[in-house]
Every structure is written in structure tokens, then in C-alpha cells.
Amino acid sequence: MHRRLSVAVTALAASLVMGVSAACSAPAEDAETGSSASAEPGALPVTIDHRYGTTTIDTAASRVATLGPGDADTLLALGITPTTMVPFSDPTEKTVVTPWNKDLLGENRPVILAGASQDLASAVTKAIATNPQLIVAVNNAVTQNVYDNLAKVTDTVVRPAQYEDWQVPWTASTTEIGKAVGKPEETQKLVAATQQKFADAKAANPQLAGRTSAVVIGSTGGGVDIYSPGDGRGQILTNLGMTFPASLDNTITNGFYGSISDENLNLLSGLDKLVVTDYAGSTEKLKANPAFANLDVVKRGDVVYVDAETGSAMSVPTVLTIPWVLDKLVPQLAS
Structure with missing residues (x-):
């Protein structure tokens, strides 16, 4: 796609309230985790400041659902396979396997939240159905009503307050997600290595x-x-x-x-x-x-x-x- 026009989610709150209890009854059959629930020593508990306040995460989550395109990349790089992923491109996309993540995904196939970049309402109940212990929605436009209902289900983190929807610097989103899963030091190594890629490109050109x-x-x-x-x-x-x-x-x-x-x-x-x-x-x-x-x-x-x-x-x-x-x-x- 990736034009990511305005995300209309104001109608979601009522449907979430009705669907939460049913959605949490059993995980989706095709949800794979492959997650590493281990955290770095002293990394948890951690309090994440974000657009709608704070979220305190006490223990490492073994099941993490992502609601934004790109949110899963940080998890995969940290050895965590999320229960859900949002495609980068066409909202009708049937796969989340890309040239940059295929080796890390391996045979795992998280639930695909097609169209979540344009219509978050269509994706949330599917994400909840995977019984996540943590929901990551940093790279998406999440309203207060949606956040409040997600937070009733489990720990939820969204974008930092100082940035606008769809304009979170990659360093900030990566750092926030890494802290939320209890791996801040490993995450900073990933950030530094990626920044070096830019530095090398600039030095060569x-x-x-x-x-x-x-x-x-x-x-x-x-x-x-x-x-x-x-x-x-x-x-x-x-x-x-x-x-x-x-x-x-x-x-x-x-x-x-x-x-x-x-x-x-x-x-x-x-x-x-x-x-x-x-x-x-x-x-x-x-x-x-x-x-x-x-x-x-x-x-x-x-x-x-x-x-x-x-x-x-x-x-x-x-x-x-x-x-x-x-x-x-x-x-x-x-x-």
C-alpha cells in the first residue's frame, strides 16, 4: 500500500466490551509464539510512559500481540515471535513473511491482522483471541477508547506522547518495545548496529x-x-x-x-x-x-x-x- 490514511476506530469501544470475555476464552489455533519469556536481570518490573499514561509490566510476557506494522520486527530481532502481526503493505495481504523477516519467522505463522493500519476495529478482537500477556501498538493510531478497552484485557503500550501517529522515530519505537519485553540492553545494541548502517552509508556517500x-x-x-x-x-x-x-x-x-x-x-x-x-x-x-x-x-x-x-x-x-x-x-x- 502503504498510504496509511486516517484510521477510524471510534466505533470499536462498544464491540470490544461485548467481545472481550469471549475473545479470551481460547487462543487462535494458528497463533504461534516461539517467544522467549526471559528478561534481562533487573529489567522488570518496568513502567512505560506513553500517550495515554503509563503501563507497568511486572513479568516477562511469553505471548505478545502486535497491532502496528513494524512492531513485530523489534520482537523478532529480540528472539520473540508475536502471536499477531500487521502486514506492511496491502490490507488484503495473506502473509506477513517478507524478505527482511523470513529467516527470523522460520516456520512460525502469527495471526495476520490484515487491514489493521486502516481499520483497527477489524483487528483488535482477533488479537485478543490469541490470549496475549502484552499488547504492543506503538506503530498504529490508537484512540483513548481503544486503549482503555485493551488495557482492561492485559498490559498495553502505545506510542510515546511526544510524537504524532505514524511519526514515531524508529529509535523511539524500538527502545519502547525493547523495554516492555524486558530486554533494554539487547535492544540498544540493535539500535546502535542499525545507526551504524546509516553512519556507514553517509561516510561512503x-x-x-x-x-x-x-x-x-x-x-x-x-x-x-x-x-x-x-x-x-x-x-x-x-x-x-x-x-x-x-x-x-x-x-x-x-x-x-x-x-x-x-x-x-x-x-x-x-x-x-x-x-x-x-x-x-x-x-x-x-x-x-x-x-x-x-x-x-x-x-x-x-x-x-x-x-x-x-x-x-x-x-x-x-x-x-x-x-x-x-x-x-x-x-x-x-x-
Whole structure:
């Protein structure tokens, strides 16, 4: 997909109250855990500060459900297979196996919460049905009502209060999840190793530093949708030392993204690099758009086109997606 438009969940509270007792009666048959319930010495109990207050976790959870795309990556990297996972891309996706997680998943197949990025209400009861001891919903838009009902079932953590939905820095989400499962030191090693990937890429390509850039996707109605520097796709570029120009700030009108019509596409002309992600053939349609083809950045050949899978991986930077994305993206940015 990964456009992640506004998540409508206000109708969920009533259905949760009715479904909690039934949902907790037995775990789903296809829920695999493979979890390591061991915690680092002294790591638990821990109190996690988040958007809706605090959650104190006393013991290591052997069953952890994730409600946000990318939340599971941190767990997998820590040796914990969650009971549920949210696909990165198409809401109709039938699998959560990706090039960056397949080795860690092995034969385990968590319950797939298809469409949870767009409609959290459709996913919550499935997650509860796996009898989790901890619910991780950091990389999703969770309302107060949804959180309150989840917290009645078991310990639940959501995004840190200082960040907006879909704009949590990957370092912050990784650190929070690692603390919640009692493995903060191992998590910081993962963060440091991933930061080193960015440092190595910047050192090998100093010409990227300070260059202006943005990520867009062709819009079905013409023009493009553009992602903010706080969005996962934007984070990849800023972590490489590139900058989102102030001249494009006003295009971000919906939190983490905005739209630019054909008439205003010239706003992109001055960029040093433009990254175009694909979804369902949107890139080919964009290339055929004369308003796009006539942009200076296009005519100079400073557009990097990435496929839908790479775009999905960029949308939620994690300790697993980042190395995979950098291997594909950096050579094209640097050329």
C-alpha cells in the first residue's frame, strides 16, 4: 500500500466490551509464539510512559500481540515471535513473511491482522483471541477508547506522547518495545548496529549530506501524495543526512502526508533528489503525466523509483527493514 490514511476506530469501544470475555476464552489455533519469556536481570518490573499514561509490566510476557506494522520486527530481532502481526503493505495481504523477516519467522505463522493500519476495529478482537500477556501498538493510531478497552484485557503500550501517529522515530519505537519485553540492553545494541548502517552509508556517500529530498507516490486523482520528514519514508532520507526543504512544509496537511496537484508539481522541481514509491501501477501512470515529466528534477534524472515492496519497507523503518532498504536505496540515491 502503504498510504496509511486516517484510521477510524471510534466505533470499536462498544464491540470490544461485548467481545472481550469471549475473545479470551481460547487462543487462535494458528497463533504461534516461539517467544522467549526471559528478561534481562533487573529489567522488570518496568513502567512505560506513553500517550495515554503509563503501563507497568511486572513479568516477562511469553505471548505478545502486535497491532502496528513494524512492531513485530523489534520482537523478532529480540528472539520473540508475536502471536499477531500487521502486514506492511496491502490490507488484503495473506502473509506477513517478507524478505527482511523470513529467516527470523522460520516456520512460525502469527495471526495476520490484515487491514489493521486502516481499520483497527477489524483487528483488535482477533488479537485478543490469541490470549496475549502484552499488547504492543506503538506503530498504529490508537484512540483513548481503544486503549482503555485493551488495557482492561492485559498490559498495553502505545506510542510515546511526544510524537504524532505514524511519526514515531524508529529509535523511539524500538527502545519502547525493547523495554516492555524486558530486554533494554539487547535492544540498544540493535539500535546502535542499525545507526551504524546509516553512519556507514553517509561516510561512503558524503555527497548526500544536506541535499534536499522528498518521497512521493502518484495519486489516483492526478498529482502526487507527499510524505513528511517524520513519516517513515521521510525518516530514511533524513537519517541519511538529507533534508526536507522548508518550501514544501505547507504541502503536509494531513499529519504525515499531503497532496500536490498537477498545477503545483513545480514545487518539486528544485529538489536535489526525488524518491517515487509505487503502488498498484501508480508509478507508470505518474511517468506518463506531462506535468511530472517536465519537472527539472525528472529531466535531470534525479528521480529514484522504488517498487512497492521497498516502499512498504521504507514506510515503517525498523531494525530489520532499514538494512534491507539501505542496500537497495542508497546506491540509487548516490548515483
